[in-house]
Amino acid sequence: MNRISTLLTGVMLAFSNSAIATTAAERSDLNLRPGVSDISLEVYDLHMLMFWICVVIGVLVFGVMFYSMVMHRKSTGAKPANFHENVKVEVLWTIIPFVILIAMAWPAATTLIAMEDTSEADVTILVTGSQWKWHYKYQDNPDVEFFSLLATQQEQINNKFTKGENYLLEVDRPLVIPTGKKVRFLITSDDVIHSWWVPDFAIKKDANPGFINEAWTNVNEPGIYRGQCAELCGKDHGFMPIVVIAKGPAEYSTWLQEQETAAIRANEEEQRLLAMNMSMDELMTQGKKVYDTACVACHQANGGGLPPMFPALKGSKIAMEKQNIPVHIDYIINGKNNMPAFGKQLTMSEIAAVVTYERNAWGNNTGDMVQAKDVNLMINGK
Amino acid sequence: MSTETVNEAHDSDDGHDAHHEHHIPKGLLRWLFTTNHKDIGTLYLWFAFIMFLIGGAMAMVIRAELFQPGLQIVDPHFFNQMTTVHGLIMVFGAVMPAFTGLANWLVPMMIGAPDMALPRMNNWSFWILPFAFLILLSSLFMDGGGPAFGWTFYAPLSTQYSGDSTALFVFSVHIMGISSIMGAINVVVTILNMRAPGMTYMKMPLFVWTWLITAFLLIAVMPVLAGAVTMVLTDKFFGTSFFDAAGGGDPVMFQHIFWFFGHPEVYIMILPAFGIISAIVPTFSRKKLFGYASMVYATASIALLSFIVWAHHMFTTGMPVAAEMFFMFATMLISVPTGVKVFNWVATMWRGSLTFEVPMMFAIAFIVLFTIGGLSGLMLAITPADFQYHDTYFVVAHFHYVLVTGAVFSIMAAVYYWLPKWTGKMFDITLGKWHFWCSLISVNLLFFPMHFVGLAGMPRRIPDYALQFADINKWVSIGGFAFGLSQLIFLVLIIKACRKIGEPVSDQVWEGAEGLEWEIPSPAPYHTFETPPFIK
Ligand code: HEM
Numbered sequence A: 001m002n003r004i005s006t007l008l009t010g011v012m013l014a015f016s017n018s019a020i021a022t023t024a025a026e027r028s029d030l031n032l033r034p035g036v037s038d039i040s041l042e043v044y045d046l047h048m049l050m051f052w053i054c055v056v057i058g059v060l061v062f063g064v065m066f067y068s069m070v071m072h073r074k075s076t077g078a079k080p081a082n083f084h085e086n087v088k089v090e091v092l093w094t095i096i097p098f099v100i101l102i103a104m105a106w107p108a109a110t111t112l113i114a115m116e117d118t119s120e121a122d123v124t125i126l127v128t129g130s131q132w133k134w135h136y137k138y139q140d141n142p143d144v145e146f147f148s149l150l151a152t153q154q155e156q157i158n159n160k161f162t163k164g165e166n167y168l169l170e171v172d173r174p175l176v177i178p179t180g181k182k183v184r185f186l187i188t189s190d191d192v193i194h195s196w197w198v199p200d201f202a203i204k205k206d207a208n209p210g211f212i213n214e215a216w217t218n219v220n221e222p223g224i225y226r227g228q229c230a231e232l233c234g235k236d237h238g239f240m241p242i243v244v245i246a247k248g249p250a251e252y253s254t255w256l257q258e259q260e261t262a263a264i265r266a267n268e269e270e271q272r273l274l275a276m277n278m279s280m281d282e283l284m285t286q287g288k289k290v291y292d293t294a295c296v297a298c299h300q301a302n303g304g305g306l307p308p309m310f311p312a313l314k315g316s317k318i319a320m321e322k323q324n325i326p327v328h329i330d331y332i333i334n335g336k337n338n339m340p341a342f343g344k345q346l347t348m349s350e351i352a353a354v355v356t357y358e359r360n361a362w363g364n365n366t367g368d369m370v371q372a373k374d375v376n377l378m379i380n381g382k
Numbered sequence B: 001m002s003t004e005t006v007n008e009a010h011d012s013d014d015g016h017d018a019h020h021e022h023h024i025p026k027g028l029l030r031w032l033f034t035t036n037h038k039d040i041g042t043l044y045l046w047f048a049f050i051m052f053l054i055g056g057a058m059a060m061v062i063r064a065e066l067f068q069p070g071l072q073i074v075d076p077h078f079f080n081q082m083t084t085v086h087g088l089i090m091v092f093g094a095v096m097p098a099f100t101g102l103a104n105w106l107v108p109m110m111i112g113a114p115d116m117a118l119p120r121m122n123n124w125s126f127w128i129l130p131f132a133f134l135i136l137l138s139s140l141f142m143d144g145g146g147p148a149f150g151w152t153f154y155a156p157l158s159t160q161y162s163g164d165s166t167a168l169f170v171f172s173v174h175i176m177g178i179s180s181i182m183g184a185i186n187v188v189v190t191i192l193n194m195r196a197p198g199m200t201y202m203k204m205p206l207f208v209w210t211w212l213i214t215a216f217l218l219i220a221v222m223p224v225l226a227g228a229v230t231m232v233l234t235d236k237f238f239g240t241s242f243f244d245a246a247g248g249g250d251p252v253m254f255q256h257i258f259w260f261f262g263h264p265e266v267y268i269m270i271l272p273a274f275g276i277i278s279a280i281v282p283t284f285s286r287k288k289l290f291g292y293a294s295m296v297y298a299t300a301s302i303a304l305l306s307f308i309v310w311a312h313h314m315f316t317t318g319m320p321v322a323a324e325m326f327f328m329f330a331t332m333l334i335s336v337p338t339g340v341k342v343f344n345w346v347a348t349m350w351r352g353s354l355t356f357e358v359p360m361m362f363a364i365a366f367i368v369l370f371t372i373g374g375l376s377g378l379m380l381a382i383t384p385a386d387f388q389y390h391d392t393y394f395v396v397a398h399f400h401y402v403l404v405t406g407a408v409f410s411i412m413a414a415v416y417y418w419l420p421k422w423t424g425k426m427f428d429i430t431l432g433k434w435h436f437w438c439s440l441i442s443v444n445l446l447f448f449p450m451h452f453v454g455l456a457g458m459p460r461r462i463p464d465y466a467l468q469f470a471d472i473n474k475w476v477s478i479g480g481f482a483f484g485l486s487q488l489i490f491l492v493l494i495i496k497a498c499r500k501i502g503e504p505v506s507d508q509v510w511e512g513a514e515g516l517e518w519e520i521p522s523p524a525p526y527h528t529f530e531t532p533p534f535i536k
C-alpha cells in the first residue's frame, strides 16, 4: 500500500487504540465501560466487536478510495478505464456484507434474550420517575421507600461555588442493592416519560406513565454506580441523576433493617409532632429547607415562578387569602395539573412548614401558621 | 446519453417565445408570482440557506452553553427550546427545502422537460413555507416560550406538559407538511409524464431516480406526521386521550406513529444526496457511474426497507423481545444496499482520471464521512449495545455525520457543481476551497469527539454536564463556532455568484460532465426544452 493509505490506517488505529487503552481504567472518559455485571461485560464485548468490524470495513473501503485518489489522478496522466458494471463483483459485495451481518446478529441476539429475561428475581424494586426525581420502593419490604433527588448545590450549578467531584451525579438518598443477587427493577413514571439509565449495569429502560417496564441486573462488585435520566423530561431533565450503591448481601440486610426501623421511628416522630405546635421560627426555617429542595425548581427561589408554565407564589391568591389555606395544602398533598403531588414525598410537618413558609416569605406576610395537625386533618379527616 | 436536437428558447424568434420574455414581472412581484421552475428553485435554495443560518445560530447558543460545565448563558427551559427549534429548522427548513430547490432546478433540465408539471402549485408549495417558519419562530416569543419537547415531540411532554405555543407548533408543522406533499406530487407527476422522447426510466440520471423515490416516501409519510401532530393538538386542547394512559391511551403509541414517519424521513433527507454524489463522482472521474442499475435497485430497496425499521429508535421503550429482534435484523439489512452505493462510488473512481475541483472535494468528503455515520448506525442497530448508546451524544454524533457531513455536504457539493450552469460564471474557486477545508476540519472537530463523550455516558438534550465531559465539550464547542463561521465564507461566495462576478463558463462547464443540463447554454436560459430533445 502506498504512503497515504498507510498513514490513514495508522491514524485510525492510533485513534481506536487510545480508546481501548483507557477502558482498563475504572471510569473511561472515551469509551463505554465494561461495567460490573456479566451482562454489561457482554454488551461491552459486543460493542468492541462491532467497533472493530466497522474500523476494518472503513479502512478497507477508504483505503481503496485513497489509493485510487493517489494513483488514478488525471495530473499523473491516468486515462479513464471503460468498465461500468460487473455482475460478479456486484453480487459478491452484496453477499459478503450479508454474511458479516449474520455473524454480528448471532451474539447480539443471545445477549438480548438474556437481558430481557427478568424471571426468578431475588429482590424487586419499583422505580418511579417524576419531574425531576426518582422514587424507589422495595416491593418485599413495603416500609422501605424513598425519593432520591439531585444533591448538587444550586450554587455549584450557577458557578458561585466550585464544582465537586461528582457534580450533577450525586443524590441525597442513593438506591441500595445487594451484590450477587438478581435484582429486578419495575420502572414507571408519574408524569412524562423518563429513562432509568445506569451504564455500569447496561440498563436503560424508559419509565412510561401508566405502564410498567422491567429490567434486571446481578452486580458482581460492591461499589457506587452513577447514571442519569436519559429521556428528555422537561426543564430539569439534566438534573435528575441516579446513584446506586451495591453492598454485600450481609451489609445489605443490615441496611434494610435500619431502613425499616428508621421508617417506624419516623412514623412515631410524625405522631409526636401532630400533638404539638411548632413556633413561627421553626416552621419558617424548616419550610425554607423543604422549599429549596422540593419546590424551587418550578416556583423559583424568589417565589416568582416561571409564568405561565409555573405560577408565581409571591402574591398568589392561593398563598395569600385566608379561606384558601385548605386549597393551598391540597395543592401540595395531591398536586394539580402539572403541579406534582407531594403527599408521599413530604411528611405532614414538612408540608405544614412549607405552606407556612410560602404564606410568609417574599413579602407574602400573611402571618398565617399551619401545623402538622391541620395537614393531618386534610389527609385523614381527623 | 446524447441528444439529437437541443432547443433553446432564446435562439428562436417566433412570437410565442417573445411573448414569454416580455411578461416576466420585475422586482419582488416576479418572485411572488413566478411559476418558473428555475425561479422557484432559486427561492427554495435561498430560503433553505437562510434557515440553515438561523438554525445554525441556535446551535451556536447550544454550544456556547455547553462550552463549560455549569449554567452560564441560558436557562434550561430556553436551552430545550433551542435544541427543539434547531432540530425542526434544520430538518424541515434547511435540508428538505434545499433538496426541493435542487429538484426544481434540475429535474426538468435533466429529463428534457420545459418546466415542472404543476407550476402554479409549485408557487404555492414554496410560498406557504416562509409562513410556516414565521409561525414557528414567533412562538419563541410567546409567554412561556416556544416548543421545548425536542423535535421528536414525545407525548405526554408535548401534550399535558407543554406550553400554549404547542398550538403554533402543530399549525406550522401542518403547513410544512402540505408544502412537502405538494412539492412531492409535482416531482412525481413531472417525472412520470414529462420525460423527453427516448428518456426511458433506465436512462434517467440517478438524481431524478432518487428524487422520484424520495417523493413517494414523502407522499407516504407526511400524512402520518400530520396525523401525529393533530392527535397531539386534540390531546392537549380538546380532551382526547390518544396518548394518555389515564384515558385509555398509550404514550408509546405516539413514538410508533412518530417514527413510522421519522425513519423514512431520514431517508428523505439522504436519498437525493445519493443522486447528487452519483452525478458528481463520474464527472470528475471521467468515467461512467459504476453499476447504474444496481444503484437504482439499491435506492428502491432502501426506501422499502425504511418502512419496517422504525422501532430501532424505541429499543428502550420496553418492546417484546421478538419485536426487538425483528427491528434489529431489519435495520442491519438496510446497511447492505447502503454499502452497495458506497462500493459503487469507489468503483467509479477506480481507474478513472481523477481531478479534485470543489464539488468533487465535497463529494469525496461526503463518501468518507457519510460512511462513518453509516457505520455508527450499524452499531446502533445492535439492540443490546443500543441500550447503552441510545439518547447519548453517540447518537448526536451519528445523526450529525449523516445529516451534516451527509445531507448538507451533498447539498453544498450540488451547489458548487451546478452553480456555474445557473449563473453562467465560475464561482470564486479560492473561496470555495477555503470553505471546503475550513468546513471539513471544523465539522470533524465538532462531531467526532461527540462519539467519545456519548460512550463515556453523556446524555443528549442536557444543558449542563458532569465534570469528566468538560474537556471534550470545550473542543466540540470550538469546532462548532469554527464550522458556523466557515459557512459565512459560503455566504460571501454565493452572493458574489449571484451578482454574476466571475469568469464565463462553457456550456459543459466541467470536462467530463454528461447529461442534458450540460448541453443547454450557460447560464441556463429562463425557458429550456420548449421543444423536447430526443434522446437516443
Ligand atoms: C452548524 C452546525 C451544527 C451544530 C453545531 C449542531 C449542534 C447540535 C447540538 C448541540 C444539538 C443538541 C443535541 C442535544 O442536546 O440533544 C443538535 C441537535 C440536532 N441537530 Fe444539530 N447542529 C448543527 C447542524 C445541524 C444540521 C445541518 C442538521 C440537519 C440537517 C441538524 C440536525 C439536528 C437534529 C435533528 C437535532 C436533534 C434535535 C433534538 O434533540 O430534538 N443539526 N445539533
Ligand SMILES: [Cu+2]
Pocket (backbone or CB within 6 Å): A193, A194, A195, A229, A230, A231, A232, A233, A234, A236, A237, A238, A240
Ligand atoms: Cu429526563
Ligand SMILES: [Cu+2]
Pocket (backbone or CB within 6 Å): B262, B263, B266, B309, B310, B312, B313
Ligand atoms: Cu431510523
